[in-house]
Amino acid sequence: MSERQVVPALIRRALNELIRVPGAAIPGVLAPTIFMLGLTAVFGQVTHLPGFEGVDQYIAFVLPVGLLQGAGFTGAATGVNMARDIEQGWFDRLLLAPVSRPMLLAGIVGSAALRALIPTTTLVLVGIAFGVKFPSLAEIFIAASLVMILAASTACWGAIIALKFRTQQAAPLMQIGSFVAVLFTAAYAPMEMLKPWMHAIATVNPVNYILAGVRQGFIGEVTWSDTWPAYAAGLGLLAVLATFAVRGMRRTGQ
């Protein structure tokens, strides 16, 4: 098997898990859906505040938050699965294969990116059922690709933690990383309405730019000024986390 065949094989293995244990995908879908509908039910009236001009429905505003949470859960689940493989010794067998470490990581991370499309599809359909406007193909493509990039990034984060602690007990660390990254943004309200300390965090948080890129199509029109920073932030975050994950893999077994 050539190196290039390894990536699809690892992705296929991860996706097979979904077919064999479909229940494993439920928490990653259920939690962001509950969060999105719950936030809408509780804070729906805040769209009447100055600052929410142009936002008719709060659900359209928080749907992208749910999409990024779904990506975060998927990435964390990939990290937990990797920790399980390390605990059970399967990962050591994988490392013995004549395949470079970056290729192994690409397979694991690629599966997370694809799996993130399950909560994405579910949440968009639920959102549409509750009145969110049907997005155009371009809007769907931008949102889905950014969600996949974030899922790959959080999978790298999960891999870093799994390789460091080598146990599934580190799962809360994987989850809390994406939880903080997604919510310490303009998740609940536009930037100008945030408290100064939250505004400062959101400004330096790359996920905030990804959120703006995903959100634009659901609450208005897609613009270049919201799109390029989202891709730049997402790919930058992925590059940094992937570098650390590959470093962790290279050190493993040495």
Added chain:
Amino acid sequence: MALARRALLVTLRRPQFLAPLLIFPTLLLAVNTGGLSQATALPGFPTIDGQPPAFFDFQIAAAMSQSLLLGGVGTGIAVALELEMGFFERLVAAPIPRVSIVFGRLLAAAVIACFQLSWFVLLGLVFGSGIHDGIPGLLIVCGIGALAGIGFAGIGVTLALRAGNASTVQGFFPLVFVILFLSSAFFPEALLSSPADVIAHYNPLSYVANGMRAPIIGYGGTRAVLEGFAAAFGLAVLFAATATHALHGRLRAG
């Protein structure tokens, strides 16, 4: 008492069980406050002497309620783990009243609840306006919170004794957020979207949260406190009874 002391010590020796009860509600408290502090300007938001309370102070009772609910799930998981590991069988074989197995757990949950509440009171003192009603207010918060903590722990113990495994109890985790979002813990009932406002009116957690909030922000008066005590007492009695019933059911089943 010995079983309660043991349950308490086991919890304190495993910070990985205790930390999520404080970390997640604290993070959500920060996110809600940082993102939606201007929500107090909405018409219909409670006012005290014509001024709305700080949103942080309003949200403290929500964080307390969330923490107490998570504590209930944690207690359920702890009991389920004892069942899985066979410790429960040894307790049953011991010459002690069987109901003390349940009541020891519930007593420990009340003490842990006071610890959880103290953390959020401390946050209120550091980042908010403290407790409006002073020491008597603190005692009210602890009284309602401890009773509600017993009730939520009773739910966890009931689930654990019925299911017999930790993963099933863990599966109820998303329900915590459903119960929270369908209550007035996060936002005033009058400002919730329909049908969440109707459900919140009948959700005992609304009364528990409002009862703890009343002495913190000085709104709602004696009526909110009495309703809070009544709801928390009702939860404690009802779910202590269901937990005892579940214990008898498990003992009968052998």
